[in-house]
Amino acid sequence: MAKNKATDAASEEADLITVVVLKGKSVRHDGKGYTQNSRVELSENDASQLIASGFVKTLDAVKQEMEEASGQEVSIAKADGQSTITSDAPSVVKSESGEA
Incomplete structure (x- = not known):
């Protein structure tokens, strides 16, 4: 069971995307606030939603x-x-x- 949790955590880390908060925007993630030009590690799903909303862009x-x-x-x-x-x-x- 512990092995599955470790595998899930490693899989989740592999799926994280680094995004940058755009000018004039702010994002709250996991209880922490990020202002413009901040880098944030997000899941692919969260990143896609925030990109579509115009709050972040991928670091790339x-x-x-x-x-x-x-x-x-x-x-x-x-x-x-x-x-x-x-x-x-x-x-x-x-x-x-x-x-x-």
Whole structure:
């Protein structure tokens, strides 16, 4: 009987998924509160429900998003007292009229 409990516990641990609580959200699990950017180990079922509800993402999904977002570069050059900033990111600077 004790062997079955140990096997069940090991099986349950193998089925845990690491998720990250999303910005502006919080999750309470097993009596402990987790705020945004916290990592939580959840069962596949619990993780699926919270992902569908928009409260968490898998750690792997967050890492993938970070890798895709990286690679942007900013350069600052100073010549004759003037600074020039260049970036490979799309421009988000708006004119005074509010147009891009």
